[in-house]
Every structure is written in C-alpha cells, then in structure tokens.
Amino acid sequence: MGLIGGMARTAVVAGTATAVSNRVSRRQANRWAAQESYPQQQQAPQQVYAAPPPQQPAASGSEDVIAQLERLGKLRDEGVLTDAEFSAQKARLLAG
Numbered sequence: 001m002g003l004i005g006g007m008a009r010t011a012v013v014a015g016t017a018t019a020v021s022n023r024v025s026r027r028q029a030n031r032w033a034a035q036e037s038y039p040q041q042q043q044a045p046q047q048v049y050a051a052p053p054p055q056q057p058a059a060s061g062s063e064d065v066i067a068q069l070e071r072l073g074k075l076r077d078e079g080v081l082t083d084a085e086f087s088a089q090k091a092r093l094l095a096g
Contacts, residue, residue, distance in 0.1 A: 065093055065094070068093055069090060069093060072086055072089050072090060072093075073086070
C-alpha cells in the first residue's frame, strides 16, 4: 500500500472515530437534558424510604375523612408521598 492508501485509511479511521465520538456526546447530552427536565423521577427512590405520615385515630365522620384525604393530597403534591403511598393511605381511610 502506498502513501495515498495509508493516508486514505487514516482519514477513514479518523472520520469514524469523530462520528462515534459525536454520537456519544449527543446521547450523553440528551440523557442529561432528560434528567434535568424530570428531577422528580430522580428523587422518587429517596422518597420510598420516607416515614409515613403520622397515624390519626379512626375518623369520626365524613368531615374527618375528607380533611385527612385533603392533607394526604397535599403531601402527595409536595412530593412527600408517592402516588402508591397516597393510594394505600386513601384506601385505608375509605375502608375505615
């Protein structure tokens, strides 16, 4: 292989390496952008181990149940409770 063949091979290898490097950089940037736009998903595993809300005595009327459901809803909206934890507590209150 002559000088031109060696230069051509070098150009192909360098071009391929550049293309692969650019693709990896784009994929990594996309992952970082996705993580920044969904910060709650990253925090969810930490919240799984959060202490459950304090247990109240059994509700003595529909107003107490409604107040407790509203409080649970606020905790869910603030990210203290996951949707699964909220649903479990809601089911417990309604089964009451």
